[in-house]
Amino acid sequence: MEHAVLVLNANYEPINVTNFHRALGLMLTEKASLILNGRGVIHTARAEYPIPSVIRLQQMIHSPHPHVRLTRREILRRDQYTCQYCGRQTSTLTIDHVLPRHMSGAHTWTNVVAACSSCNHRKGGMSLKESGMTLINFPKEPPHSANYIFGHYLPDNQEWSTFLQGW
Numbered sequence: 001m002e003h004a005v006l007v008l009n010a011n012y013e014p015i016n017v018t019n020f021h022r023a024l025g026l027m028l029t030e031k032a033s034l035i036l037n038g039r040g041v042i043h044t045a046r047a048e049y050p051i052p053s054v055i056r057l058q059q060m061i062h063s064p065h066p067h068v069r070l071t072r073r074e075i076l077r078r079d080q081y082t083c084q085y086c087g088r089q090t091s092t093l094t095i096d097h098v099l100p101r102h103m104s105g106a107h108t109w110t111n112v113v114a115a116c117s118s119c120n121h122r123k124g125g126m127s128l129k130e131s132g133m134t135l136i137n138f139p140k141e142p143p144h145s146a147n148y149i150f151g152h153y154l155p156d157n158q159e160w161s162t163f164l165q166g167w
């Protein structure tokens with residue numbers, strides 16, 4: 001029962017993704033209301049509850065606009081699962097620090113790229129200049145749009161699409 005549930009702020013801005021149990025808890029305590037079901041109901045001994053797809057908070061929460069978290073999965077997604085040195089799409093992509101960590105290279109969006117293991121090995125502990133290698137795209141932080149941030153949920157949750165537009 002691992003349904004992802006999109007959480008909208010009171011102004012309909014998408015702010016989070018939660019699981020079914022937390023979403024149901026928010027609804028039962030009237031902190032959130034059901035916006036979209038489309039997934040049927042779950043039966044317990046005493047009652048039946050909708051399986052929400054999208055819920056909306058009753059009270060506006062002042063949370064900062066969500067950013068894409070700097071994780072391996074998100075770096076690979078930003079770089080379209082493509083080695084940023086040779087352009088190959090392989091299943092063995094690694095994360096390369098463009099300016100290596102031992103040269104004080106930061107673990108930030110602008111210093112990490114997807115690299116295949118052979119390019120990563122070839123570059124070794126060298127800076128970009130020392131290695132003589134070039135980058136296909138200069139790394140930058142991905143967009144903050146809701147469409148991008150929650151985009152990896154879309155294949156399994158097509159119905160969210162209209163709620164993500166424009167944020």
Ligand SMILES: [Zn+2]
Binds near residue numbers: 085087088116117120
């Ligand atoms: Zn490569």
